[in-house]
Amino acid sequence: MAIKAIRGTRDLLPPDTALWNFVEAAARDVFREYNFQEIRTPIFESTELFSRSVGEETDIVSKEMYTWEDRGRAASDHGQSITLRPENTAGVVRAYIENQMFNRPGVQKLFYMGPQFRRERPQKGRYRQFYQIGAEAIGPPAAGSESPARDAEVLEMLATLLDRLGIQNWTLELNSVGCANDRETFNNALRAALKDVVGNMCDDCKRRAETNPLRVFDCKVPADQPIIETLPKISQYLDQPCRDHFAAVQQILTAVGVPFTLNERLVRGLDYYTRTAFEFTHGALGAQNAILGGGRYDGLSEAIGGPKAPGIGFAIGEDRLVLALMESESAGAIVKPPDAYIAPLGDGMNGHAAKLARELRRHYLVIELGDESFRLKKSLETASKLAARYCIILGENEAKSDNFAVKNLATGEQVTIPRADLPQKLQSK
Numbered sequence: 537m538a539i540k541a542i543r544g545t546r547d548l549l550p551p552d553t554a555l556w557n558f559v560e561a562a563a564r565d566v567f568r569e570y571n572f573q574e575i576r577t578p579i580f581e582s583t584e585l586f587s588r589s590v591g592e593e594t595d596i597v598s599k600e601m602y603t604w605e606d607r608g609r610a611a612s613d614h615g616q617s618i619t620l621r622p623e624n625t626a627g628v629v630r631a632y633i634e635n636q637m638f639n640r641p642g643v644q645k646l647f648y649m650g651p652q653f654r655r656e657r658p659q660k661g662r663y664r665q666f667y668q669i670g671a672e673a674i675g676p677p678a679a680g681s682e683s684p685a686r687d688a689e690v691l692e693m694l695a696t697l698l699d700r701l702g703i704q705n706w707t708l709e710l711n712s713v714g715c716a717n718d719r720e721t722f723n724n725a726l727r728a729a730l731k732d733v734v735g736n737m738c739d740d741c742k743r744r745a746e747t748n749p750l751r752v753f754d755c756k757v758p759a760d761q762p763i764i765e766t767l768p769k770i771s772q773y774l775d776q777p778c779r780d781h782f783a784a785v786q787q788i789l790t791a792v793g794v795p796f797t798l799n800e801r802l803v804r805g806l807d808y809y810t811r812t813a814f815e816f817t818h819g820a821l822g823a824q825n826a827i828l829g830g831g832r833y834d835g836l837s838e839a840i841g842g843p844k845a846p847g848i849g850f851a852i853g854e855d856r857l858v859l860a861l862m863e864s865e866s867a868g869a870i871v872k873p874p875d876a877y878i879a880p881l882g883d884g885m886n887g888h889a890a891k892l893a894r895e896l897r898r899h900y901l902v903i904e905l906g907d908e909s910f911r912l913k914k915s916l917e918t919a920s921k922l923a924a925r926y927c928i929i930l931g932e933n934e935a936k937s938d939n940f941a942v943k944n945l946a947t948g949e950q951v952t953i954p955r956a957d958l959p960q961k962l963q964s965k
């Protein structure tokens with residue numbers, strides 16, 4: 537039996553990979569404009585990093601991680617519990633602490649792109665190896681890392697990126713999940729409210745009601761949803777500084793013209809969030825409609841042994857972004873077919889063809905090179921199948937005269953063009 541890719545993983549093939557490159561290039565451009573710089577962290581980390589940041593009771597840590605015990609010879613790494621990263625924020629904050637980036641001036645603005653791993657039930661838009669494009673703005677409070685201006689800047693940057701990619705019909709859903717103090721009062725209120733109803737809920741909810749009541753909101757069991765609807769909302773438990781912060785974020789977003797809707801039920805499935813939490817959703821994606829998610833994490837650095845370093849960030853689900861892009865009208869124009877196919881005709885012509893290809897490629901033209909063993913008919917058919925714009929016919933006469941027969945494969949029109957004029961002719965659309 538042929539060997540297949542593991543369930544939930546997939547190959548990204550051309551021409552779709554052109555869309556992935558397009559998305560990544562646009563993201564790099566936008567990140568540069570907002571002065572974010574790239575960081576690359578390891579794909580595996582110690583398991584403890586995720587349990588202490590994302591949280592023991594989250595679905596990610598309790599059910600979805602790819603974890604194993606290392607079996608190195610050295611005592612130092614033997615038996616160490618290692619996990620394929622299910623997300624990148626924990627790794628970035630670990631790197632921030634480990635490399636003492638808090639000693640660098642200002643807020644550290646870092647972006648990343650790469651694969652993440654979660655053992656979820658695979659379906660459209662949900663994979664076990666998936667790709668995120670994310671960014672984090674983190675730093676000491678004195679550098680301004682706590683300011684609502686950072687939240688609004690990150691959200692406005694995302695709106696800019698989606699607009700630039702030609703993705704329309706997105707909705708920004710916004711909430712505040714408060715700070716550690718609010719969380720405590722809210723958790724107490726939740727526990728009290730759950731006392732009478734949790735007996736009718738699923739086993740996960742029963743456990744969470746004890747250990748981490750906020751995580752009850754992650755429950756997907758249909759029968760539990762009407763009960764969850766009756767539970768108190770975190771917005772009722774925010775202290776004044778958190779209310780002020782949230783109001784300031786909204787005020788800046790309104791000033792810059794980024795539309796948003798408030799969603800009091802949005803708590804996000806990771807424990808490290810404080811204050812601003814958000815998701816961008818997109819209509820064309822069906823059940824997995826969150827194209828990206830993020831929020832503020834003012835206590836995360838301290839939770840994993842670092843100094844106080846408030847931050848805010850997001851991760852785009854690149855798989856989902858590409859799906860959304862495929863739905864948009866601009867997708868067709870992104871895949872670039874060859875500008876020309878060079879058809880060498882007859883023995884000894886491959887060298888001439890290679891030389892001409894080399895010249896044209898130096899003008900940034902996309903050239904597909906044929907082979908002298910092909911007859912003209914086969915060359916033209918191949919050029920058409922590859923969707924080349926032109927076919928350049930290179931026989932002995934052309935090689936001698938440096939004048940080439942150039943066929944427009946869309947119109948069928950054929951003209952003779954001197955070698956020196958070829959680049960310009962092929963560049964014009």
Ligand code: HAM
Nearest residue numbers: 623625662663666826827828829830831849850851853
């Ligand atoms: P998250 O909401 O878990 O947040 O993931 C962010 C995005 O990754 C989701 O909105 C979704 O588009 C995509 N995603 C998640 N799981 C899958 C999957 N199994 N298949 C395909 N796409 C998926 C985080 O990961 C946080 N680290 C975001 C963040 C950064 N918060 C602050 N900074």
